[in-house]
Amino acid sequence: MFKTLSDTMLASPQITPDQVAEAASQGVTLIVNNRPEGESPDQPAGAAIEAAARDAGIGYxxxxxxxxGFSLPQVEMMKEALSGNDGKTLAFCRxxxxxxxxxxxxxxxxxxxxxxxxAAAAKAGYDVAPVRSIMDAFHAAA
Structure with a gap:
């Protein structure tokens, strides 16, 4: 279920509180929830996943x-979350x-x-084409 993007980054479809233990067993030390609350009626509450993460000693x-779409503040928040984590990060959305x-x-x-x-995203089954031009612009400006 968790797809490897790098040695320190995993991506996943929606997780449940019960799957937090599996994440911990794979070395995850931070969970990033990229899904807005209430996006779908069958979606687990973010607070329940956060509580399970905290109980497992995982940041959230x-x-x-x-x-x-994406905004620069979201990109900066993700950069900060990733740079502040010494272990693996699991990010999920729908x-x-x-x-x-x-x-x-x-x-x-x-x-x-x-x-x-x-290439890493493609290996995990994801296509970055929707943001590739922005990626190139960010890289050129870095």
Whole structure:
């Protein structure tokens, strides 16, 4: 269920509080929730996932991304979350796509190679084409 984007980054479709233990067993020390509350009626509450994470000794941060797209503050929040975590990060949304795209933007904003980020995302089954031009602009400006 969790897809590997890098040695320190996993992406996933919606998780449940019960799956937090599985994340912990895989070395996850931070969970990033990229799904807005109430996006779907069957969606587990972010507070329940946060409580399960805290009980498991895992950090938790919510950086909701709607289908309207990404903003620079979201990218900066993701950069901060990733840089402040010494272990693996698991980011999730409905399908894992928004989490992967936000990770790609954050990494290229840090100066990482867009081609390498794109290849890693593709290997995990995700396409960064919707944000590739922004990734290139971030990389050029870094």
């Amino acid at each position: 941060v919510a950086i909701p991304v709607t289908h309207a 399908s894992g796509t928004r989490s992967t795209l936000l990770w790609a933007l954050a990494r290229t904003h840090e100066g990482e190679d867009p081609d390498a980020i794109e």
